[in-house]
Amino acid sequence: MSDVLAVTDHRRGDLRDVSYEIITAGRQLADDTGGDLHLAVISGPVDNFAEKLNREGVDAIHTVSHGEEFNHDVYTQTITQLYDELAPQYILTPNSVNGLDYAPAVANELDLPVVTDTIDLSANGETLTATREMYGGKVETTNELEGDAVVTIRGAEWPTAEGTGDAAVEAFDADIDEDAIGSTVNGFEEVGGGDVDISEADVLVSVGRGIEEEDNLELIHDLADALDATVSSSRPIVDNGWLPKNRQVGQSGKVVTPDVYIAIGISGAVQHVAGMKGSDTIVAINTDPNAPIMDIADYAIHDDLFDVVPALTDQFQ
Amino acid sequence: MKILVTVKEVATVEDEFEIDGTEIADQYLGADLNEWDDYAVEEAVQLQEAGVADEVVTVTIGPEDCEQTIRQALAKGADRAVRVWDDSLEGVDLLDVNAKTEILSAVVEEEDPDLVLTGVQAGDDSFGATGVALAEEIGYQWGAVVNHLEHEFDGDTASVRRELEGGVEELTDIELPAALTIQTGINEPRYASLRGIRQAQRKELDVKSLADLGVDESAVDSDLELTDMYEPESESDVTVWEGSADETAAELGELLRDKGVAQ
Numbered sequence: 001m002s003d004v005l006a007v008t009d010h011r012r013g014d015l016r017d018v019s020y021e022i023i024t025a026g027r028q029l030a031d032d033t034g035g036d037l038h039l040a041v042i043s044g045p046v047d048n049f050a051e052k053l054n055r056e057g058v059d060a061i062h063t064v065s066h067g068e069e070f071n072h073d074v075y076t077q078t079i080t081q082l083y084d085e086l087a088p089q090y091i092l093t094p095n096s097v098n099g100l101d102y103a104p105a106v107a108n109e110l111d112l113p114v115v116t117d118t119i120d121l122s123a124n125g126e127t128l129t130a131t132r133e134m135y136g137g138k139v140e141t142t143n144e145l146e147g148d149a150v151v152t153i154r155g156a157e158w159p160t161a162e163g164t165g166d167a168a169v170e171a172f173d174a175d176i177d178e179d180a181i182g183s184t185v186n187g188f189e190e191v192g193g194g195d196v197d198i199s200e201a202d203v204l205v206s207v208g209r210g211i212e213e214e215d216n217l218e219l220i221h222d223l224a225d226a227l228d229a230t231v232s233s234s235r236p237i238v239d240n241g242w243l244p245k246n247r248q249v250g251q252s253g254k255v256v257t258p259d260v261y262i263a264i265g266i267s268g269a270v271q272h273v274a275g276m277k278g279s280d281t282i283v284a285i286n287t288d289p290n291a292p293i294m295d296i297a298d299y300a301i302h303d304d305l306f307d308v309v310p311a312l313t314d315q316f317q
Numbered sequence: 318m319k320i321l322v323t324v325k326e327v328a329t330v331e332d333e334f335e336i337d338g339t340e341i342a343d344q345y346l347g348a349d350l351n352e353w354d355d356y357a358v359e360e361a362v363q364l365q366e367a368g369v370a371d372e373v374v375t376v377t378i379g380p381e382d383c384e385q386t387i388r389q390a391l392a393k394g395a396d397r398a399v400r401v402w403d404d405s406l407e408g409v410d411l412l413d414v415n416a417k418t419e420i421l422s423a424v425v426e427e428e429d430p431d432l433v434l435t436g437v438q439a440g441d442d443s444f445g446a447t448g449v450a451l452a453e454e455i456g457y458q459w460g461a462v463v464n465h466l467e468h469e470f471d472g473d474t475a476s477v478r479r480e481l482e483g484g485v486e487e488l489t490d491i492e493l494p495a496a497l498t499i500q501t502g503i504n505e506p507r508y509a510s511l512r513g514i515r516q517a518q519r520k521e522l523d524v525k526s527l528a529d530l531g532v533d534e535s536a537v538d539s540d541l542e543l544t545d546m547y548e549p550e551s552e553s554d555v556t557v558w559e560g561s562a563d564e565t566a567a568e569l570g571e572l573l574r575d576k577g578v579a580q
């Protein structure tokens with residue numbers, strides 16, 4: 001019988017969705033190991049968070065009141081101390097930007113293996129089987145490891161936990177070494193106001209790296225004009241400075257829910273899909289019939305965008 | 318200031334490929350400088366051009382074949398390179414985070430940089446964990462997913478922005494020495510100039526074995542065992558339009574009209 005310790009994520013006073021998903025993932029794993037599911041709730045309004053997180057399947061919630069926001073040193077110190085105290089088999093954390101800012105450090109400090117961005121997990125005795133992707137989602141792999149481990153889970157892969165639980169909520173007396181804290185968060189900034197709000201658009205013509213060169217973007221603007229649609233993009237187009245940041249769809253950009261999303265030369269990496277999977281109708285134009293975008297597209301054209309896009313524009317001019 | 322940049326040659330996969338055991342069959346693979354590392358190299362070179370850094374060194378774990386990729390980084394302005402390779406690394410399916418951390422930390426100890434820059438993740442295995450694990454191992458401070466680094470350093474402090482989800486950035490001060498994992502978009506990576514490419518041929522590229530670094534061979538024994546690789550099962554019920562570009566574009570046009578777009 002071994003336990004699972006799952007760490008929750010929050011920002012600016014709100015729990016993030018993955019905090020409820022990690023309860024589900026943690027419960028499944030704890031069922032496999034025949035143990036308890038412990039949650040760690042670190043910094044912010046922890047009592048308020050603990051109340052919300054007290055859902056079905058949670059056995060214990062450990063709160064650590066320390067500052068309002070995330071600090072990776074506080075997280076690393078707290079989690080390693082919780083590990084020493086509770087001796088769980090697995091430490092689960094979100095594969096969020098903050099998760100990636102402490103999970104590898106916790107693993108290294110505790111001399112445990114770390115397996116990141118998992119999309120499925122099961123345990124059998126001492127063996128953990130983790131499913132994850134490689135090559136930008138082109139292949140899936142299963143990976144096995146023995147013994148204790150730190151595991152990060154991808155968001156939106158497990159359903160959120162529901163129901164009310166009767167977990168014991170306890171303040172954990174973490175011994176934080178303030179001298180060891182080497183970074184300070186000075187604030188937050190929202191990026192990408194600007195000319196249009198793509199999250200309000202009914203029709204998005206979205207362009208990715210398949211467009212190859214900045215000059216070729218004209219094809220996309222022409223199509224958008226003809227359709228009376230709005231232009232958005234995947235990350236590389238914004239990284240290249242070809243479109244402003246407020247046009248980026250995805251995990252670190254905007255979440256969009258148009259009636260029609262036309263993905264042109266976009267592979268459909270998980271971080272992109274996170275921003276557009278809620279679109280009503282998804283159309284993909286891509287030369288690669290196996291691109292991950294095909295998994296969520298409703299309609300697809302497996303052909304060269306430089307042939308298809310002008311032919312499409314022509315019809316509407 | 319001395320900057321060490323981790324540079325990885327990643328495998329790229331063709332559109333159509335076959336899997337051979339737990340690997341993609343060789344003939345479908347290409348090689349390239351990891352996209353995220355390209356931005357890390359650029360950031361280091363810009364710091365050098367700004368007079369902040371005196372030396373930019375790259376470190377790569379990889380066989381001789383990847384020297385072409387290392388030369389790319391040298392051609393973009395890095396001063397010299399270290400490549401770590403060892404027979405014991407040959408044939409390892411998946412070098413896990415602990416193994417990379419142990420090898421790279423030995424190089425950090427030798428080089429003693431003020432700043433280590435790594436990519437946020439590698440495009441092939443996408444662990445996204447090496448930079449932070451390395452920092453912890455060597456007792457450096459760190460920051461993950463950095464998309465802006467102030468080129469004016471306030472004493473021993475780096476001011477960065479970390480790119481969180483949903484278009485929110487965190488403004489953070491990090492004490493040096495530190496390791497930062499660099500996100501794409503932090504800068505505009507340059508193309509190597511012809512002159513740079515010529516100069517790169519003459520730059521020092523030091524090859525080290527695990528023994529040279531005092532790393533035990535057991536370091537490469539990954540805790541993680543890759544047991545299967547397969548193409549993800551598609552749950553999609555996508556309608557694929559076939560035909561010439563004109564024909565498929567006409568189908569899409571019809572759908573758009575049905576949906577009330579541009580009438």
Ligand SMILES: Cc1cc2nc3c(=O)[nH]c(=O)nc-3n(C[C@H](O)[C@H](O)[C@H](O)COP(=O)(O)OP(=O)(O)OC[C@H]3O[C@@H](n4cnc5c(N)ncnc54)[C@H](O)[C@@H]3O)c2cc1C
Nearest residue numbers: 208209210234235250251252253265266267272287288305
């Ligand atoms: C922490 C983090 C956050 C991220 N946040 C985001 C985010 O918010 N949004 C985002 O989009 N990405 C994000 N990314 C990046 C993401 O992982 C991918 O790198 C990115 O989405 C890839 O963009 P792409 O599909 O345009 O390019 P690629 O993956 O390079 O795909 C290009 C596609 O175009 C196709 N193509 C090429 N030529 C043609 C042609 N002539 N005709 C038709 N098709 C063609 C190819 O087959 C391929 O499928 C993030 C990554 C990280 C690590």
